[in-house]
Amino acid sequence: MRFRRDQVSERPAWLPWSLRAIVLRDPARVMVGYANFHGPPGVNDLGRPDAAEAGYTVFEPYRSRGFATETAQAMMDWAAREHGVRHFISGVAPNNAPSLRVNDKLSFARTGDVVDGEIIFELRR
Numbered sequence: 001m002r003f004r005r006d007q008v009s010e011r012p013a014w015l016p017w018s019l020r021a022i023v024l025r026d027p028a029r030v031m032v033g034y035a036n037f038h039g040p041p042g043v044n045d046l047g048r049p050d051a052a053e054a055g056y057t058v059f060e061p062y063r064s065r066g067f068a069t070e071t072a073q074a075m076m077d078w079a080a081r082e083h084g085v086r087h088f089i090s091g092v093a094p095n096n097a098p099s100l101r102v103n104d105k106l107s108f109a110r111t112g113d114v115v116d117g118e119i120i121f122e123l124r125r
């Protein structure tokens with residue numbers, strides 16, 4: 001949170017892409033995780049100028065209920081609707097089975113790239 005706070009204080013235009021709480025609809029206002037884009041389009045593991053990259057964490061007691069998948073989908077819908085973004089990048093550590101599964105459910109495809117030990121995926125809408 002400090003990292004993201006400092007980032008938006010240096011670059012206020014990044015705010016819409018920065019940290020958000022993931023909250024339940026019912027019961028309302030229960031925070032189950034957080035999510036952000038790495039930054040506006042262009043800030044992603046491959047430096048693709050048109051692409052955005054999301055990151056998310058769901059707190060342990062709330063995992064495997066589809067919240068990360070729903071969150072990532074909602075973030076991509078928002079980026080497409082509000083900013084016309086159609087290209088998404090995702091980097092996942094090879095041993096992060098739940099995150100690999102989320103990418104699979106969202107229909108991300110491997111690019112063949114590995115950056116800082118992470119497998120790189122992309123999705124075009």
Ligand SMILES: CC(C)(COP(=O)(O)OP(=O)(O)OC[C@H]1O[C@@H](n2cnc3c(N)ncnc32)[C@H](O)[C@@H]1OP(=O)(O)O)[C@@H](O)C(=O)NCCC(=O)NCCS
Nearest residue numbers: 056057058063064065066067068069091092097098099101
């Ligand atoms: C990755 C993470 C965000 C997933 O959150 P989540 O809300 O549990 O994700 P979802 O419920 O949408 O999907 C998880 C899927 O992985 C599956 N899964 C969970 N543990 C698994 C395992 N050990 N092996 C294989 N699949 C597993 C779940 O069953 C589910 O698939 P299903 O819907 O087909 O049953 C969560 O584990 C997390 O916060 N991890 C720590 C932070 C992190 O790694 N963030 C991503 C960085 S790229």
